[in-house]
Amino acid sequence: MNKLKTVFLLIVVGLGVLFYTLKTEVNDLEINFFAIGQGDAILIRTPEGQNILIDGGPDNLLLYHLGETLPWWERTIDYLVITHYHADHYLGFPELLKKYRVKNILVTAHQPDDFLYSIWQQALVENNLKPSIVLAGEKFVVSDDLSWQVLLADYNHEDFNENSLVLRLTYGNTNFLFAGDLPISGEQKLLSLGFDLSSQVLKVGHHGSKYSSGSDFLSAVDPDICVIQSGQDNKFGHPHQEALVRLAQANCLIFDTQNGDSIKLISDGQNIDVY
Numbered sequence: 001m002n003k004l005k006t007v008f009l010l011i012v013v014g015l016g017v018l019f020y021t022l023k024t025e026v027n028d029l030e031i032n033f034f035a036i037g038q039g040d041a042i043l044i045r046t047p048e049g050q051n052i053l054i055d056g057g058p059d060n061l062l063l064y065h066l067g068e069t070l071p072w073w074e075r076t077i078d079y080l081v082i083t084h085y086h087a088d089h090y091l092g093f094p095e096l097l098k099k100y101r102v103k104n105i106l107v108t109a110h111q112p113d114d115f116l117y118s119i120w121q122q123a124l125v126e127n128n129l130k131p132s133i134v135l136a137g138e139k140f141v142v143s144d145d146l147s148w149q150v151l152l153a154d155y156n157h158e159d160f161n162e163n164s165l166v167l168r169l170t171y172g173n174t175n176f177l178f179a180g181d182l183p184i185s186g187e188q189k190l191l192s193l194g195f196d197l198s199s200q201v202l203k204v205g206h207h208g209s210k211y212s213s214g215s216d217f218l219s220a221v222d223p224d225i226c227v228i229q230s231g232q233d234n235k236f237g238h239p240h241q242e243a244l245v246r247l248a249q250a251n252c253l254i255f256d257t258q259n260g261d262s263i264k265l266i267s268d269g270q271n272i273d274v275y
Contacts, residue, residue: 028268030044036061036229039087050078079104079106084164097123105130108153138153151195152193166180166186173270174267180205200223207234218250225253
């Protein structure tokens with residue numbers, strides 16, 4: 001009889017833990033900049049329960065980070081965004097489609113003609129998915145205090161980086177700008193479009209390349225926090241000293257995933273905490 005009581009108690013406790021975890025929700029906006037080496041992969045979790053994934057890194061390390069970050073039962077990505085078709089930004093996605101349900105895929109009209117892109121196209125066919133092409137100015141409203149907007153979505157440049165899809169997310173009184181690999185020439189075009197770029201947080205363009213993060217652009221963004229995603233001892237020398245100097249002159253706190261640690265930001269709509 002004692003054994004039966006013990007088993008029953010364990011079942012009750014287990015069900016209680018399961019119920020608690022299933023009821024646990026994200027109360028604030030959470031943005032995870034994954035340490036995936038030389039590449040970008042950013043997971044945004046909204047208070048409404050949406051998962052927005054911007055870029056997928058250079059390999060399947062993305063799956064490890066998603067498994068570590070999302071609750072064990074969560075297997076849905078509401079929006080998958082490819083800023084541009086360089087391997088270090090979307091090579092992790094074909095395998096992702098095998099493990100997670102993806103509702104929407106957002107891309108620019110740029111369609112390269114190379115082997116990696118053919119692999120991606122095959123993965124889309126196998127999962128019956130069709131990306132949506134977005135345009136500058138397009139806005140996605142999640143709730144009264146949470147929305148995000150496409151600021152740039154070019155597709156006709158020979159340089160893939162200039163075709164970077166740029167997003168600005170607003171939650172309450174906090175703003176976050178995701179610049180992809182946009183070079184200074186692209187930043188100048190963005191400045192000419194008249195969008196409000198001011199943001200407390202800037203995902204630094206092109207892993208801290210000296211050809212990104214121009215002074216005019218940084219002045220318009222006026223960030224408090226600048227996050228760089230770069231790999232340790234990468235062959236490109238990212239982040240470059242010239243870019244770091246400009247970021248320092250912009251008076252922002254600089255964080256880099258290069259040491260192997262992911263960076264998490266949490267916002268309640270008024271304040272932003274860094275972990």
